[in-house]
Amino acid sequence: GITLLYTRRSRGIEEIRLLRPDKIVETTYRNIGLATTWGLSGSLRFNNNKLNIGTTVVVRHLSLTSPALGLTNQGFMATVDLNTSYRFKKGFSVESFIYVESGSIALQQKRSWYLFYNLLVSKKMLKDKLNLTIRADGFFDPWFYRSWKIDTPSLFQENTYRSINRYLRLAISYKFGKQDIRTPV
Secondary structure: OEEEEEEEEEOOEEEEEEEOOOOOEEEEEEEOOEEEEEEEEEEEEEEOOOEEEEEEEEEEEEEEEEOOOOEEEEEEEEEEEEEEEEEOOOOEEEEEEEEEEOOEEOOOEEEOOEEEEEEEEEEEEOOOOEEEEEEEEOOOOOEEEEEEEEEOOOOEEEEEEEEEOOEEEEEEEEOOOOOOOOOOO
16 A cells, blocks of 8 residues: 655654853754654555565655754655565474665754664474574674764764674474363353
């Protein structure tokens, strides 16, 4: 399905940074004025007995204006997510999730792109009562770097942070008892 998006927010509170006269950068929250977003969202799904694929794409244009601070910022942002799963014979299944963000925009700053992905391999045993799952996140890259930049007439600040992108998890679940659903007479 396809969806058109439009939002208009006045008096929205947002984090901002101000350079004080004593040269200290103060981080606080202020009413920014007006934020307008318009965009388009689309989703596709495919399902059969073994293969499931789903994706959602969102493209938005954001415009932020603060007459009180004398600042404006605008730009396009996009996100894409993709879910897939495949069921093999003998209780094996594989799933994957990928999420990509082109970046984000705030009144004073723009953030760099973002990527998240994972892969899950599962095996059901003992008449589907026991389930073993191995999940790996970010297995191609040990670190993820993301930066943001503030560029206003009174302040320029650029930061890059690094976070762990690689995880490995093992999950074991077991269903006790039996499921018995009866319709009342």
